[in-house]
Amino acid sequence: MAHAHPDPSKAPAADAPITTRHGACNLCEAICGLTFQVQGEGPQARIVSVKGNEADPLSRGHICPKAVALKDLHEDPDRLRQPVKRVVEDGPNGQVTRWQTITWDEALDLVVEGLAQVRERHGSHAVGVYQGNPNVHNWGNVTHGHLFFSQLKTRARFSATSADQLPHHVVAHWLYGHQLAIPIPDIDRTQYMLVLGGNPLASNGSLMTVPDVRTRFKALKGRGGKLVVVDPRRTETAAIADEHLAIDPGTDAAWLLSLVHTLFAEELTAPGALEPLLDQVKAVRDAVAPFSPEATAALTGIDAATTRRIARELATASGQGGAVAYGRMGVSTQAHGVVCQWAIQVINLLTGNIDREGGALLTSPALNLIQMKLMGPGHLGAWRSRVRGAPEFSGELPVSVLAEEMLTPGRGQIRALVTAAGNPVLSTPNGRQLDEALAKLDFMVAIDFYVNETTRHADVILPPTCFVEHDHYDLVFLHLAVRNVARYSEAIVERAPGALHDWEIYSELATRYARRVWALERSGVTARLAGLLTRGLMKHLPPHRLLAIGLNRAAGPNAQARGLTLAKLRAHPEGIDLGPLKPSLGASLAARKKRIDLLPAGIRRELPQLVAAFTGPLTPPTSPSGQPTLKLIGRRDVRSNNSWMHNSERLVSGKPRCTLWMHPDDALRHAVADGQTVTLASRTGRIAVPVHVSADIRPGVVSLPHGWGHGRDGVQMAVAQAHPGASINDLTDDRLTDRISANAAFSAVPVWIEAA
Numbered sequence: 155m156a157h158a159h160p161d162p163s164k165a166p167a168a169d170a171p172i173t174t175r176h177g178a179c180n181l182c183e184a185i186c187g188l189t190f191q192v193q194g195e196g197p198q199a200r201i202v203s204v205k206g207n208e209a210d211p212l213s214r215g216h217i218c219p220k221a222v223a224l225k226d227l228h229e230d231p232d233r234l235r236q237p238v239k240r241v242v243e244d245g246p247n248g249q250v251t252r253w254q255t256i257t258w259d260e261a262l263d264l265v266v267e268g269l270a271q272v273r274e275r276h277g278s279h280a281v282g283v284y285q286g287n288p289n290v291h292n293w294g295n296v297t298h299g300h301l302f303f304s305q306l307k308t309r310a311r312f313s314a315t316s317a318d319q320l321p322h323h324v325v326a327h328w329l330y331g332h333q334l335a336i337p338i339p340d341i342d343r344t345q346y347m348l349v350l351g352g353n354p355l356a357s358n359g360s361l362m363t364v365p366d367v368r369t370r371f372k373a374l375k376g377r378g379g380k381l382v383v384v385d386p387r388r389t390e391t392a393a394i395a396d397e398h399l400a401i402d403p404g405t406d407a408a409w410l411l412s413l414v415h416t417l418f419a420e421e422l423t424a425p426g427a428l429e430p431l432l433d434q435v436k437a438v439r440d441a442v443a444p445f446s447p448e449a450t451a452a453l454t455g456i457d458a459a460t461t462r463r464i465a466r467e468l469a470t471a472s473g474q475g476g477a478v479a480y481g482r483m484g485v486s487t488q489a490h491g492v493v494c495q496w497a498i499q500v501i502n503l504l505t506g507n508i509d510r511e512g513g514a515l516l517t518s519p520a521l522n523l524i525q526m527k528l529m530g531p532g533h534l535g536a537w538r539s540r541v542r543g544a545p546e547f548s549g550e551l552p553v554s555v556l557a558e559e560m561l562t563p564g565r566g567q568i569r570a571l572v573t574a575a576g577n578p579v580l581s582t583p584n585g586r587q588l589d590e591a592l593a594k595l596d597f598m599v600a601i602d603f604y605v606n607e608t609t610r611h612a613d614v615i616l617p618p619t620c621f622v623e624h625d626h627y628d629l630v631f632l633h634l635a636v637r638n639v640a641r642y643s644e645a646i647v648e649r650a651p652g653a654l655h656d657w658e659i660y661s662e663l664a665t666r667y668a669r670r671v672w673a674l675e676r677s678g679v680t681a682r683l684a685g686l687l688t689r690g691l692m693k694h695l696p697p698h699r700l701l702a703i704g705l706n707r708a709a710g711p712n713a714q715a716r717g718l719t720l721a722k723l724r725a726h727p728e729g730i731d732l733g734p735l736k737p738s739l740g741a742s743l744a745a746r747k748k749r750i751d752l753l754p755a756g757i758r759r760e761l762p763q764l765v766a767a768f769t770g771p772l773t774p775p776t777s778p779s780g781q782p783t784l785k786l787i788g789r790r791d792v793r794s795n796n797s798w799m800h801n802s803e804r805l806v807s808g809k810p811r812c813t814l815w816m817h818p819d820d821a822l823r824h825a826v827a828d829g830q831t832v833t834l835a836s837r838t839g840r841i842a843v844p845v846h847v848s849a850d851i852r853p854g855v856v857s858l859p860h861g862w863g864h865g866r867d868g869v870q871m872a873v874a875q876a877h878p879g880a881s882i883n884d885l886t887d888d889r890l891t892d893r894i895s896a897n898a899a900f901s902a903v904p905v906w907i908e909a910a
Contacts, residue, residue, distance in 0.1 A: 165194075165198060165200060166193050166194025166195075166198055166199060166200055167194070170193050170194040170195075171193070171194075172191050172192065172193045172202060173191075173192050174189060174190070174191060174192075175189075175190045175192055175644070175646050175727075176188070176189055176190070176207060176643065176727035176728055177190055177622065177626070177643040177644070177646045177727070178626060178628070178641060178643045179217075179220065179221035179224060179621075180291045180292065180621060180626055180628070181220045181221065181224070181291070181621070181795055181796075181799070182220060182291075182357065182358055182795045183357070183358065183359055183360055183361075183362075183363050183631050183634065184213065184216070184218075184358030184359060184363060184364065184365035185212070185213070185363060185365070185628050185631050185632075185635075185641075186206060186207075186210070186212075186213035186216055186217055186218070186221055186358075186365045187206070187207035187209070187210025187212065187213045187641065187728055187729055188204055188205065188206060188207055188217065188221055188224075189204075189205045189206070189207045190202075190203070190204055190622075190646050191203040191204075191205075192646060192647060195648075196648050197647070197648045197649065197650045197651065199647045199648065201224070201225040201228060201229075201622065201646065201647065204217070204221055204222050204224055204225055205217060206221070207728050209728040209729075210641070210728050210729050211637065211639050211728075211729050211730070211731035212363075212365060212635060212636075212637055212639045212641075212729060213365035213366055214365070214366050214369075215366075216358075216365040216366035216369075218358065218792050218793075219792065219793045219804065219805060220792070220793065220794075220795060220799065220805070222804065223799065223802040223804055223805050224621055224622055226802040226803065226804060226805075227620060227621065227798075227799075227801075227802060228620045228621070228622050228623070228647070230801060230802070231872075232604065232605075232801060232870055232871050232872055232873075233603045233604065233617070233620065234602075234603045234604065234605070234615060234617035235603070235617060235650060235653065236255045236256075236617065236652070237255070237256050237257070237258055237260075237261030237262075237614065237615065237616050237617065238253040238254060238255055238256065238261075238605075238614070238615050239253070239254050239256050239260075239261065239264060239613060239614050239615075240252075240253060240254075240612060240613050240614075241253070241254050251610075251868060253605065253615075253870075258652070258654060258662075261614055261616055262616075262659075262662050262663060262666055263666065264613070264614050265599045265614050265616070265663060266663065266666045266667045266670045267670065268570065268597040268599065268613060268614070269281055269306070269570055269572070269597065269599070269667065270667065270670045270671055271597070272569050272570035272596055272597055273306075273570075273671065275569075276567070276569050277565070277566070278306060278307040278308050279308050279309050279310050279566045279568075280308075280310075280566065280567060280568060280569045280570060281306050281308050281310065281568070281569075281570045281571075281572070282308065282310035282311075282312065282556070282559070282560070282568040282570065282571045282572070283303055283306065283308065283310065283311050283312065283571070283572045283573075283574070284312045284313065284553070284556065284571065284572070284573045284574070284576050284578055285299070285303075285312070285313040285314070285573075285574045285575070285576060286313070286314050286573070286574065286575045286576020286577060286578070286581070286796075287314040287318070287575070287576070287581075287795075287796060288575040288576075288796065289313070289314075289574055289575050289576075290629075290630045290631075291631075292575070292618075292621070292624075292626070292656055293626055293627055293628070293629050293697050294618075294624065294655050294656040294657030294658075294660070294697050295574065295575065295656050295657075295660070296629050296630065297629070297657055297697045297700050298656070298657035298660040298661055298664075298692060298697070299574065299656075299660050301660055301661060301664035301692055302660045302661075302663040302664040302667065303572075305664055305667045305668055305671070306572075306667075309537060309546070309549075309551070310551065310559060310566075310568050311549055311550045311551065312550060312551055312552070312553050312556050312578075313550055313553070313576075314553070314576060314581065315547075315550065316547070316550065316551075316552035316553045316554065316895070316896065316897050316898060317487070317553050317578075317581055317582050317583070317897075317898045317900075318483065318486065318487065318897075319360075319361055319486055320486070320491070320547060320552070320892070320895045320897040321486045321491035321492040321494065321495040321892060321894075321895055321897055322336055322361055322486060322495050323336075323532060323547065323548070324492050324495075324532070324534055324547060324756075324894065324895050325492060325495040325496045325499055326532075327531060327532035327533075327534070328496075328751070328754040328756070328757075329496075329499055329750055329751070329752075329754070330739065330743070330750070331531055331743070331746070331748055332524050332529075332531040332532065333529070333530075333531060333532035333547075333548060334523060334524055334529055334633055335516060335524065335739070336361060336516075336633075336634065337499075337502070337508050337509070337513075337514035337515055337516055337739070338361075338362055338363075338514060338515060338516070338517055338634055338635070338636055338735065339362055339478040339480045339513075339514050339636065340476065340478065340511055340512050340513060340514060340515055340636070340734075340735055341362070341364055341367075341370050341371075341374070341478075341636050342370060342373070342636060342637070342734065343475070343476060343511050343512045343734070344374065344379065344471075344475070344476045344477060344478050344512045344513065345374075345377070345378070345379040345380070345471045345474050345475035345476055345477060345512060346379055346380050346382075346467060346468060346471030346472075346476075346477035346478070347374060347379070347380075347381050347382070347477070347478055347480065348382045348384070348464070348468065348477070348478070348479040348480065349381070349382070349383045349384070349385075349391060349395075349480050349481075349482075350383075350384040350385070350406055350410075350479070350480070350481040350482070350484065350485050350494075350498070351384070351385060351406060351481055351482050351483055351484020351485035351486070351494075351901070352385075352391070352480060352481065352482030352483065352484065353385070353389040353390060353391045353392075353482075353790050354367040354371075354391055355367060355368060355371075355389070355390040355391045355394070355792070356389065356390050356391070356790040356791060356792045357482075357790050357792075358792075359634075359636070360482050360483065361482060361634055362480060362482075362634060362636060363631045363632075363634045363635040363636065364635075364636045368394070370636075371391075371394060375396070379471075379475075380396045380397070380467070380471070381394070381395045381396050381397075382395060382396060382397045382398075382399070382464065382467075383395040383397070383398050383399070384398075384399045384401050384406070384409070384456075385398070385399075385400070385401070385484060386400055386401060386402065386403045386484075386785075386787055386851065386852040386855045386857075387400075387787065387789070387815065387850060387851045387852070387855070387857055388400070388850035388851070390792075399456050399460065399464075400455065400852040401454050401455055401456055401852075402453065402454055402455040402785070402852065402854075402855075403484075403488070403785045403787050403852075403855055403901050403902035404488050404489060404490075404785065404899075404901055404902030405450075405453050405454040405455070405768075406454075406481070406484070406485045406488065406490070406494050407485075407488075407490035407493040407494045407497065407764070407768070408445065408450040408453050408454055408764075408768040408769075409450060409454045409456055409461065410481075410485075410493075410494055410497035410498060410501065411442050411445035411450070411493075411497055411761075411764075411768070412445050412446060412447045412449075412450045412454075412458075412461050413461060413464065413465045413468070413497070413501055414438070414442045414445075414497055414500055414501060414504070415442045415443065415445050415446050415447070416446075416447060416461065416462050416465035416466075417465055417468075417469065417501070417504050417505065418438075418439045418442065418504075419446070420462070420465070420466070422465060422466065422469035422504075422505070423435075423469075423504040423505070424469070424472065424473070424504075424505060424506045425503055425504055425505075425506050426506030426507075426510060427506070427509065427510065427737070427740055428503060428506075428508060428509055428739070428740055428750065429506075431740065431743055431744070431748075431749045431750050432503065432749070432750050432752055433749050433750065433751050433752060434751055434752040434753040435504075435752055437752070437753045437758070438500060438752050438753050441753060441757075441758065441761045441762075442761070444765045444768075444769055445765075445768060445769065446458070447459075447461035447462055449768070449769040450768055450769060452772060453768055453769075453772060455852070468501065468505055469505055472505040472506055472507055472513070475512045476507055476510060476511060476512015476513045477505060477507055477512070477513065478502060478507055478512075478513050478514050479498045479501045479502055479507075480498070480514075481494055481495060481498045483788065483790075483900075483901075484787065484788075484901055485498075486892075486897065487788075487892075487897065487898055487899060487900040487901050488892070488899050488900075488901040488902055489890065489891070489892060489893060489899045489902070490764070490892065490893065491892040491894075491895065491897050491899070492756070492757075492760075492892055492893075492894040492895050492897075493757065493760060493761070493764070493894070496754070496757050500752060502514055503750070503752065508739065509737045509738070509739040509740050510737060511734075511735075511736075511737070515735040515736065515737060515738070515739070516735070516738050516739050516742075517632065517633050517634065517635060517638055517735060518638050518715065518732070518735070518736065518738060519632040519633055519635075519638060519640070519715070519732075520632075520640040520705060520708060520715040520718050520732065521627075521629065521632075521640075521701065521704045521705060521708055522633075522708065523629065523630075523633060524633075525708075526704065526707070526708065530548060532547065532548045533546075533547070533548060534546075534547050534756070534895070535547075539551050539552075539555045539559060540559060540562070540564070540566045540567075541555060541558045541559060541562045542555050542558065542896075544891070544896040545895065545896060547895060552891065552895070552896035552897060552898070553578060553582040553583075553898060554582070554583055554888045554889075554891045554896055554897075554898050555888070555896070556568075556578065556582065556588060556591075557584065557587045557588040557590075557591040557888060558888070560591035560592070560594065560595065561587075561590075561591050561594070568595075569595060569596040569597070570595060570596055570597040570598065571592070571595055571597075571598045571599075572598075572599050572600075572601070573598070573599075573600045573601070573602065573608055573609065573612070574600075574601040574602075575601065575602060575656075576602075576608065577606050577607055577608045577609075577796070577797045577798070578608055579592070579606075579607040579608045579863075579866075579881075579883075580606075580607050580608070580797045580860075580861055580862070580863050580881050580883060581796075581797065581860065581861070581883065582883060582888075582898065583838075583883055583886040583887055583888040583890070583898045583899075583900065584838045584839075584883070584884075584886060584887060584888040585607075585863070585881055585883035585884050585886075586838065586839050586884050587838065587888065589607070589611075589866070592608065592611040593611055595611070597613055598611055598612045598613055599612055599613065599614045599615075599616065600612040600614075600615045600616070601615075601616045601617075601618065601656065601659060602615055602616075602617065603617035603618065603620065604798050604801070604870070604871055605868070605869060605870035605871070606797065606798060606869055606871060607797070607863065607864065607866050607869055610866070610867075610868040610869060610870075616654075616659050618654060618655055618656035618659055619649045619653050619654070619655050619656070622645065622646040622647050623645055623646075623647060623648070623649040623653070623655075624645050624649070624655045624656075625642070625643060625644050625645050625697070625698055626642075626643045627640075627641070627642045627643070627697070627698075627701050627723075628641070636735070637731070637732075637733070637734055637735065638714075638715070638731075638732035638733050638734070638735065639729050639730065639731055639732055640715065640718060640723060640729065640730045640732060641723070641727070641728070641729035641730070642698070642701065642720065642723035642724060642727070643727060644724070644727065655696075657696060657697055661692060661693040662693075664692075664693075665693060698720065701720055702719070702720040705718050705719055705720060706719070714732045714733050715732050718730070756894050760893065760894060763893075775904045777835075777904075777906035779906075781906055782854075782906075783904040783905060783906050784816075784820065784854060784855065784856045784904075784905050784906060784907075785854060785855045785856070785901075785902045785903070785904065785905075786834075786836070786855075786856055786857070786858065786882070786885060786886075786902070786903040786904075786905045787855060787856075787857050787900075787901050787902065788857065788858065788859065788860050788882060788900050788901065789815070789857045789858060789859040789860070790859070790860075791811055791859055793805045793806075793811075794811070794859065794861055795861075796861060797861040797862070797863075797864070797874075798871070798874075799861070800861065800862065800864060800871070800873065800874040800877060800879075801871040801872070801873045801874045802873065803873050806873060806874075806877045810844065810877070810879075811859060811879075812843065812858070812859055812862040812877075812879030812880060813843065813844050813845065813846040813858075814832065814834060814843045814844065814845050814846065814856050814857070814858055815846050815848050815850070815851045815856060815857040815858075816845050816846070816847055816848070816851065816856050817847075817848070817849065817851050817852065817853040817854070817855070818847055818848075818849060819853045820853060820854065820856070821845065821847045824907045824910065825910060826845050826847075826907070826910050827845075827847070828845060828846060828847040829844055829845065829846075830844065830845050830910060831843065831844045831845070831910075832844075832845055832907050832908075832909065832910050833907070833908040833909040833910075834856070834885065834905055834906075834907060834908070835885070835905060835906055835907075835908045836885040836886070836887060836903055836904065836905045836906075837887055837889075837904075838884070838885060838886070838887050838888070839884040839885060840884075840885075840908060841863075841880040841881065841884050841885060842880065843858065843879075843880045856905065858880070858882040858885075859879075859882070860882050860883070860900075862878065862879025862880055862881055862882070863878065863879060863880055863881025863882075863883070863884065864877070864878040864879065865878035882900075883900075885903060885905055886898070886899075886900050886903050887899075887903055890903060
């Protein structure tokens, strides 16, 4: 396929005027405000520079290398700019695949026909959907994606949520009544912050939108506060912390239960204003009785005295301005992720740090998805997967079962797949197995602008516009921000003629698919007519018009957000400050006559099963040859977030970052030197990867970053293929999941060195 390189002959003249435009980086959760220098006008305008916007009330001028690379991603010659279909032809050495550029009409009709045929032959559940991480970063996916996906009428729905944050949503649903009711650390006012399995200096926050986090941690220390990090690796955040505890991977739940035990045993509980709304407090005390710090110390590697001291420090700081415990990827993506997130909320509740300044509070965004009922409260286990019986959450099955649902014959087997802005071959467990499953599908379509490790299997690829070519408003991450703000960004550069935004692609697919399957569903004619009218209307309502309508109808506890209009947002492209987080959870629960069940049924059933596992004798797993295994954990880098970012030369330049971190003691035991390539194996596969020997990781633990593994045939990302790395998800195990939610367990995967 001939790539659509930018045409130098149509570039703006060297003396074309340069204008300043304000926008945002929506590559990660930090959503930093940016200032662009743009030369020229129209589709051939050129981005000259990208800088942080000091006037932005949330990011305050902060910028990281990813934002600068927005220019590279926009200009990337490998990025698809027109729809393509896969054509397989006979060549001199066998069959070869090429990509043929086609019109939008042909592409959309091919997609609709391919999916409809699978549905006709095998039923609606034979069509699967996978939505990747960027779906919540581009608001057109959020506002219009459901128009098409709801038409598929399939239970085979999957997303990156269950490879990441599902335990957070399950616990928020159980405790506070809504999957998005996640209390956010009040980092700007707290006196004590306990961070578990998170590295905000690399991630810019995660389920805690917090740009400029280094300055915020510096301010925490400046007011006499303390930062404690619990992580098997001395991360960038741990390096600046007051204290770092190198816990054994996968044992965080045991340690957190010991903290809860200590709060009860030493009478340190003081729930504060929410105490009248708490149920089952005594039941929690009884349930955590077996998990004393002494009983779990050998498992976690954190001695009992330290555990008791941390519990006391949390309780003391709670009375001195507030404290907060915060857990992220490392404690979600493990076998006890839901228990971890539940215990973190219980700690914050028992110390009076939920719904209070300096603790953790709900946000009050201008457009509140909860209050406007634009997102459901959630449900767990309404149905289960066909093969393994894994529970759904809010209509989605866990990605850990995606491959087996494709490979296992029988009624409901997935035979067609739609992927939207996702690369599950590199981002979900046992990627090699999924790679094999994708190759066996009857039909596949990808909404993406790269031919990557996943989309190379597609029959049709539909590329939307790039990040700087469309407007944006953060519908999701403003719910997770450490300060209430609102920011609307116009497109920085004009899209090319004929290009479609994601919301336009979904609108067209929804309309055409509904017409195509009309004959399949003759019942419910009235409902179908209403659906057609709705889709027809939405087709002419771009996201910014929906935002204007939503702001007009919005009403919530944040008085500063009332009266906010799209016109006001346009007048302030740097963003509008709506003030610090304020207590609102208690009033909301009381208004709905709801209480907090501190011991949900799922946790009540789980804790007794953990007693032996957390307090009994240790039996470390061994490799097939009988040698002790190592525990594999992931790693985050500030220059990477998703696999497609490795196609920017500035983000992959410098020292190779896809290396296996190993402690000197383990390197000596395996006779491995720094820089040496080893073969690392697990139950699911093996990879070759160079070793980086470092004392900044716990003995017995090794670490790899995610998103690499670009050496597969057929990938058309030249820079990434020149820096292929190895995929951690060729080693992670689809059978290792959180026991309650089936969220992928990427942490503490047993691995071993096969050869050096």
